[in-house]
Amino acid sequence: MAKIMMLLTKTPWRDFRTYDIQGPALTEIGHEFIYASGAPEPKDERNFTWVLLTPEQVSIARKTGGLNLISMIKKNKPDIVQLCSLELLPLGIYLKLRKITKVVYDCREDMASALYDRKANFPMFIRKLIFRGVKALENFADRRFDGVITADPGVYEFYPQTPDERKMVCYNTALLEQFPRNYNHPAEREYDCVILGSMTSHRCGTHNLMDAIGLLKQKGIIIKLLMIGEPQNDMVERINKIVDKYQLKDQIHITGIIPHCDVPAILAKARIGIVPLHDYQKFHRNIACKAFEYMACGMPTIASELPPQRLFLDENIARFFTPNDAESLANRIEELYNDYPRIEKMGELARQKMEEQWNGDIEQEKLKKFYSNLIEMPARS
Known part of the structure; x- marks a missing residue:
């Protein structure tokens, strides 16, 4: 079985999507699931391997694209790292260029449009630069990352260069x-x-x-x-x-x-x-x-x-x-x-x-199949 690390720096440690849907699904089929997050203390209610990120680590990660977490990843030696926020894409790029591990990006929303709208008080040229910068990061993920997970069909369309067998929609449905x-x-x-x-x-x-x-x-x-x-x-x-x-x-x-x-x-x-x-x-x-x-x-x-x-x-x-x-x-x-x-x-x-039709149990079965297939595939170059 594989060792899969879920890396959270922006979302709360008890993030429903990762903590309740994805993590339990992967441990159920025998994978070692490493949960790297800013949890206040290790929790025994989930069969996870906990890696606690300090507030300082999280803060630095959000400013450096997660590059400060490279040594932690090398120490744990995961087969796959799933990045759960846009700010960690620079880390994913490094991991792929250095061929350290397989990388999956869990893209939960249209981040380029979201940031463009949120920065309405910025000058227009800055907003456009932010939009294009996000698209550039996502384009690299589309071309080189080993897998992409989205929460919506609309965002799924942003990754046309990722083969269908390497991407999936995992809806944020209720269990x-x-x-x-x-x-x-x-x-x-x-x-x-x-x-x-x-x-x-x-x-x-x-x-x-x-x-x-x-x-x-x-x-x-x-x-x-x-x-x-x-x-x-x-x-x-x-x-x-x-x-x-x-x-x-x-x-x-x-x-x-x-x-x-x-x-x-x-x-x-x-x-x-x-x-x-x-x-x-x-x-x-x-x-x-x-x-x-x-x-x-x-x-x-x-x-x-x-x-x-x-x-x-x-x-x-x-x-x-x-x-x-x-x-x-x-x-x-x-x-x-x-x-x-x-x-x-x-x-x-x-x-x-x-x-x-629309429940988390169905999404868990889809995720099990997705990761089982991804583990057997060679890394993208």
Whole structure:
């Protein structure tokens, strides 16, 4: 069996994609799985070989492209290193040029477009340089890395030079064991709507949802909203202003940051899941994985009308609204509000679709096959 190292410097140590989906799948078929991350201490709940990265190591890695981790990799002698963030691509390039080990890049989103959008306050020529720099790194990965994993079909298309047998889409879907069918009937749930995450940037549309709730309040419709996560950056002030404007304090509950293992039980307290993403280029390629977890909790989804959501959502289990349009979103919420029979029917169909097609157990089987084949293939030169 092979020795596979997962290297995380940007994502939290208990990253759902690697910690719950990928790692257990690989250990289940006998591979030694080395989890190199900034975990606070080794965990015995997973059959992983832990390599703890200090905060200083992580900080330096993020500034040097991970090149400070070369000696650690050589010491552990993995057969394959999976890089889990864009910032580690320089490390991957070094490992390939020096023929130290096979390299797999787990590309979770359209990073070039994401950085271009996030740096809106930068001069345009700087934003274009960032975009082209990211594309140059990804182009090397496409030509030379031994494997590529993406979370979306749209990003999968960025790697045309990687042979099909060396790349796969691993969706960030929910695991059946983490989302049992023990949720309540819609009428017995505490909150009308829920939003999971999406509180770090205006691009995610949380403020549109809150404006929609304010508009509904003006019509006499009182929506109780559950917000799972914690507002950050300029969203803190923006959310507070909307709460004050419409006097929404008693209608909104913000959980703060919670462990992913606690999400299913809290999420199931709501009737309808919201995906209010704006119309940015990145969101034309990246799936909003929170919708998978809404489906797992037996609830319908109300999502902004963007191409990736149509891949797995349809009118039987979801409603769609115009991106960045609070009134359009309010109309969709009002359409389902207190219609428990329809919510129950849509939620049941969503759960069935998740069980049959969109769940983490299916993705784990795909990943096992992908790595089993990759191990037998020669390294790309």
